[in-house]
Amino acid sequence: EAQVTQNPRYLITVTGKKLTVTCSQNMNHEYMSWYRQDPGLGLRQIYYSMNVEVTDKGDVPEGYKVSRKEKRNFPLILESPSPNQTSLYFCASSSSNYGYTFGSGTRLTVV
Amino acid sequence: SQQGEEDPQALSIQEGENATMNCSYKTSINNLQWYRQNSGRGLVHLILIRSNEREKHSGRLRVTLDTSKKSSSLLITASRAADTASYFCATGLTNDYKLSFGAGTTVTVRA
Numbered sequence: 001e002a003q004v005t006q007n008p009r010y011l012i013t014v015t016g017k018k019l020t021v022t023c024s025q026n027m028n029h030e031y032m033s034w035y036r037q038d039p040g041l042g043l044r045q046i047y048y049s050m051n052v053e054v055t056d057k058g059d060v061p062e063g064y065k066v067s068r069k070e071k072r073n074f075p076l077i078l079e080s081p082s083p084n085q086t087s088l089y090f091c092a093s094s095s096s097n098y099g100y101t102f103g104s105g106t107r108l109t110v111v
Numbered sequence: 112s113q114q115g116e117e118d119p120q121a122l123s124i125q126e127g128e129n130a131t132m133n134c135s136y137k138t139s140i141n142n143l144q145w146y147r148q149n150s151g152r153g154l155v156h157l158i159l160i161r162s163n164e165r166e167k168h169s170g171r172l173r174v175t176l177d178t179s180k181k182s183s184s185l186l187i188t189a190s191r192a193a194d195t196a197s198y199f200c201a202t203g204l205t206n207d208y209k210l211s212f213g214a215g216t217t218v219t220v221r222a
Contacts, residue, residue, distance in 0.1 A: 004153075030208075031208040033208075033209075033210075035212070040214060041214065042199065042212050042213055042214035042215055043154075043199070043212040044212075045209070045210075045211070048208075048209060050208070088151070090153060090154065092154075094208050096208070098159060099144055099146075099156030099159050100144075100146075100154070100156060100210065101156070102146075102153035102154045102155070103153055104152060104153045105151065105152065105153050107151070
């Protein structure tokens with residue numbers, strides 16, 4: 001089944017403790033992206049990647065890092081999480097302008 | 112940055128009625144897409160309309176695009192309880208896959 005898999009689905013962590021949210025797609029898509037969703041703000045793009053080893057900042061990149069060493073994986077790294085990064089995170093991928101395929105989301109709480 | 116703005120923010124209708132929501136955007140686009148999100152889940156791609164198209168249909172969905180007014184509408188005909196969800200428009204500015212999402216319209220279909 002064609003899908004984008006994110007892990008974990010839920011995560012509670014403490015301020016300053018580094019964490020990684022994984023994202024993997026099995027559709028051979030070139031494009032991958034991370035969004036965060038907050039009430040009333042819609043989806044805001046954090047980082048995106050056009051292909052392997054090509055990444056760029058979205059609209060809200062501060063406090064996040066990404067890497068794209070393989071085509072299928074696009075992990076999101078929070079080096080020192082803070083409470084304002086509490087949010088619902090989505091990974092998405094696409095091969096062209098035919099729409100994104102989204103993962104099921106990761107609900108992150110930073111206390 | 113948020114490109115699209117949906118209107119209304121929320122909509123409540125009776126099962127069997129039609130639901131219409133609108134999306135306005137600020138700059139020229141390459142394509143406009145609509146997505147559905149069930150509570151807390153990942154977004155699901157519904158339909159994509161390109162800037163040179165005026166109308167598209169998919170099942171009970173009808174999307175129109177008016178580039179002169181920088182607006183789009185999504186019509187769901189003969190609504191069902193399962194259509195209860197949030198609907199987002201997303202604009203693609205170029206052919207580089209990047210999408211900007213609006214804040215969404217929450218649709219409640221009453222049985």
